[in-house]
Amino acid sequence: MDIENVLFPACLANASGLILFVNAPFRSLVAGRTLRGNIFDYCRRDVHRARELSLERFKEQRLDIVLYGIPYSAAVYAIATGGEPAFLLSFNRRGSGRGNLEATLTSVLQYSLDCVKLIRADGVLEYMNHAGCSALGVDERQLALGLAWTDLLPPDVRVHAQRALADALNGYSVSFPGRNERPDGTTVYWSNLVCPIDDVITGERKAVCISRDITEVALAREQLKLISETDDLTGLFNRRHFHAVAEHWFSLPQGATGWLLLIDLDGFKAINDRLGHLAGDDILxxxxxxxxxxxxxxxxxxxxxxxxxxxxxxxxxxQVCRTCEPAAIVSRLSSPPFAVEGRAVHVGVSGGYVLLPEGAQTLRDALSHADTALRSAKRSGKGRCLCFTAS
Structure with missing residues (x-):
């Protein structure tokens, strides 16, 4: 019998299930994926539980087969070959009952906007839907080459993915954040959930990863964070964020050095009173x-x-950087004059600083000591920068 010219997907196997030949429609069915050598490897284990199966037992009957997540009903026919017994299996998508439900679910997964990936214990992708292939820049035909999931991820995300896969294979469901770059250079942010799943055919423990695009949420969160940390008028960081950063610095192990400088504009209140608050805002x-x-x-x-x-x-x-000493910074900030409403306005700058950590062990003390030095600089003639000393 020439099954190559049979229009429906079909394969030829011996009594123990070893695949001897597949026709063109069957090759199209598996879409170039690597095919295991025994048809019983694809039988549903929850339906056909016995491992020592023989096609002889299934003559004129049907096998429940799952090929890459898609359920099929395979009719078994004994054929004469002139040698050892052989069997023809013809495949049809199951169209009713549970088979129809599974086919529907497979279709939903394939066209879901979320990225869905099935990962073997060795980290190789066994299945990935359209959204996943598009997000990771993978041609669906490449999946047959045995792509490693984590190799497709940025190095810093790869570490979290490997840990999540290990946890899932041990029976835990875990989540981790991810991201990747689009061809146009923009960044996509993902929320990834990795769960364990047992293959009903082979009994192997695998992992399914569901990734959801949260780029809009992530960017909105970053924008809100930036707004909460930024001074509206000047675009510099605000007092609250300064305190958070400085407190973190003081929490570092001893050995780090630096300084804290407070700067004040000389006579700014008089300028505000004379030229108005809008002019004062321009100067700031x-x-x-x-x-x-x-x-x-x-x-x-x-x-x-x-x-x-x-x-x-x-x-x-x-150690303190010699190229950015406090007094030099204050000196450079003091000139040139500010242009306000077509007029040149001279505004002096005074500063006071404290060396860290010898001058202060806490942020509260550092601010107090730097403020003491600043007030001393203003009392002694303004337009200068002084360092706090215990005396």
Whole structure:
């Protein structure tokens, strides 16, 4: 019998289920995926429980087969070959009862907007729906090549994915955040849930990963975080975020050094009274822009504490950087004059700082000591920067 020309998917197997030949429709059915050599490897174990199966027992009957998540009913026919007994199996998608439900569920998974992946214990992808292939830039035909799931992820996400897979194989459901880059350079953020699942055919423990695109939520959360940390007028960090960063610095192990500088604009209240608050706001915005220019050293962190008071924290890990000393920063901020409503307005800058950690062991003390040095600088003539000393 020439089954190559049979229009429906069919294969030829011996009595023990060893696949001898598959026709073109069957090859199209498995879409180039690697096929195990025995048809009984695909039998539903919850239906056909015996492992020592023989096709001889199923002549003129049907086998419940699952090929890559899709249920089929395989009719078994004995055929004459002139040699050892052989059997023809013809495959049809199950269209009623439980089979129809499973086919429907498979279709739902395939076209779900969530990315769905079935991962073997060795980390190889056994199944991935359209959304998953699109998100990870995988041609669905590549799945037959045995792609490792974590190799498709960014290195920093890969570590979390490997841990989640190990936990799932041990019977736990775990979640972890993920991301990947689109071809246009934009970032997509994902929420991943990895759960254990037992293959009803082989009994193998595998893992299913469901990934949901949460980019809009993640970006909105980042935007809200930025708003909560930023001063509306100047665009610098605000007092609350400054306190959070500084408190973290003080919680680091001893050995880190740095300084805390407080800056105040000389005569700013008089300028506000004479030119108005709008002009004062313009001066603060320009001053903040100048201050940002001084933050080229990555160890400097600046914030507006309120009014015309600003703070800079130098977060050195070993020693104070000589290229960004407090007095030099204050000197550069004091000139040139500010342009307000077509007029040049000269605004002086005073500063007071404390060396850390020898000058203060807590943020509260550091702010108090730097403020003492600042008030001393203003009393002694303004336009200068002084360091706090115990005397």
């Amino acid at each position: 915005r320009v001053f903040a822009s100048r201050l940002r220019e001084q933050l080229r050293c990555p160890e400097l962190f600046a914030a507006r504490l309120g009014g015309d008071e600003f703070a800079i924290l130098h977060q050195s890990g070993d």
